[in-house]
Amino acid sequence: MASWCEANGIAADVYGEGDAIQALERKVADLLGFESAVFCITGTMTQVTALRLACMDGNSQLVALHPTAHILKHERGNHQLLNAFHALQIGSPHRPFTLEELKAIPDRLGAVSIELPAREIGGQAPSWDELDAFKAWARETSTHLHMDGARLWEAAAGYGRTPKEVAAGFDSVYVSLYKGIGGMGGAILAGSRDFTARAAEWFRRQGGNVFTRTPYVAAAAMQIDERLAAMPACFERTRQLYAMLHGYPLLVPNPAQPQANMLHVHMPVERERALEVRNQIAEEHGVWLFNYASHAALPGHCYTEWYVGDLTLGLSDEQLQRALNLWHAAMAREVAQ
16 A cells, blocks of 8 residues: 555545545546545445435435345444434335335435345345336435445446446445455545535534545555456356356355345355354365354354455356355255254
């Protein structure tokens, strides 16, 4: 990072003022088709602020969210405790919500937030036509449409569209600088110039006006072009992985067909046993299958998240097949016991 900064003449910003950070903000704004974008130190602060402002503008404290939204599952009630907005959960926790489910809400909404793709349900996303219908409804009803785009770059590859095409029709978009991009951390919020200026003020009010952002900005800026260029290859590798998984009936992918370069793999064993099997295969064969497993709704089952990135791209078909063979054989032994 230091070498990159030196080679590119990058000096540290002071409270967000510096050529490097402004350049990255402009770059992301252009990539997404917005007139402005602003850096924020965390995605958690970014999202609650964007939806707070949307509700202030929309004269309603109600925000429609999927039951597995990051705000609900991982942000420790910040929207409630900070009095930012009130969340209305809509749809099933196992699939994206539909426009019909959204229209069934009788109240005036301050905003609707759509996560593309939805990480907690294996990277599922609405179809392209469904997404267009959401955008049209938001325009017709003058409802603020916000995107949790932590993995927007992955969603764009899954749709076979540019990030700008996916973001078109949204009023605000949050993107992560470390998920997919691989930076140290940080986020960017894109929207109108007035909206992002107000967001920057609210970031300050919440303690987000850190003295320098340059390490976070440099870590993302030095590799963003390379990471975005790799997304189509990651999605194509995901397609190939799905084709391989057809031969392993005890390793069940969700969703049934790839929608982004991530998925859940369900296993017919309890979580604790899956972790023991993982460790045993690592010790005996030097193959690390997954990092963690989660309890599944069905008793005696669990699942793990598989993000198809550089590590999977770097594996040959033979290496990947060997890992799947070991994994499936272990599951078959567990089922037979």
